[in-house]
Amino acid sequence: SAVEYGLDAPFSVEYHDSIPSTNARARDLAGEGTSNVVVLADEQTGGRGRLDRDWHSPSGGVWLSVLFRPDVPMAHAPVFTLAAAVAVTRAAREAGVEAGIKWPNDVLVRHGDTERKLVGILTEMEGEADRVSWVVVGIGVNANVDPADLPDEANPTSLSAERGEPVDRRLFTQRLLEEFHALRQDPESVLDAWREYATTLGKQVRVETPSRTVEGEAVDIQFPGALVIETESGTEIVSAGDCEHLRPL
């Protein structure tokens, strides 16, 4: 049963106390021809990350998916993932948490030498090469969640753990969606905003793509979201992969 969450958004909001996955629900809505919906849940019982990984989503987090139908070619869709990372970083900073973005879509908080994971973003889409039919941007924020309840190996953190007190989830979600809606309508502005919060640029990185491993210094990002890496053998551009920040030698 969907109830109004009370958010002031140009979208309708469908709220669930508990649902397997807001992304799965948004995909179903897309299949029914719906658009401009935010699906929001207090708890997910089958949250998904990239490459079919699990995303732990206990009660107290902000687990949401935005369904929309932008008039862009399929190849431009990665810019919406970057937009989501920027939006959530701004909302976290307004809540007093100094988050930064690791390429392409990890929002992290630094503690000395370690970076702890605050957010996960999963973008899914369908359509033709020259025009997407729909895009679902799934954003999972460890808001008022105890990091001890999250998988240890991911080095998780949460807004409440960083602040030492709970965050107002309604206000946080409102700010996150406002930022996201502004950015998704102005894709040109997304890269500059992303650069401002990026922790990856200037670092030595190792990126595992489905086909190869690229190691070198991350120097820039390119529309719609590819990372530019200076390697020993020249400039490489990678559009997707798992990125590791390497310690300086």
Ligand code: BTX
């Ligand atoms: P990812 O593949 O980058 O990260 C998944 C990995 O993160 C997992 O393998 C695990 O190690 C770690 N992990 C799992 N849960 C958490 C957590 N709560 N906090 C920190 N680390 C964790 C990232 O995938 C994309 C996640 C998107 C989640 C949103 S929530 C709303 C929407 N619905 C849905 O099913 N997925 C999205």
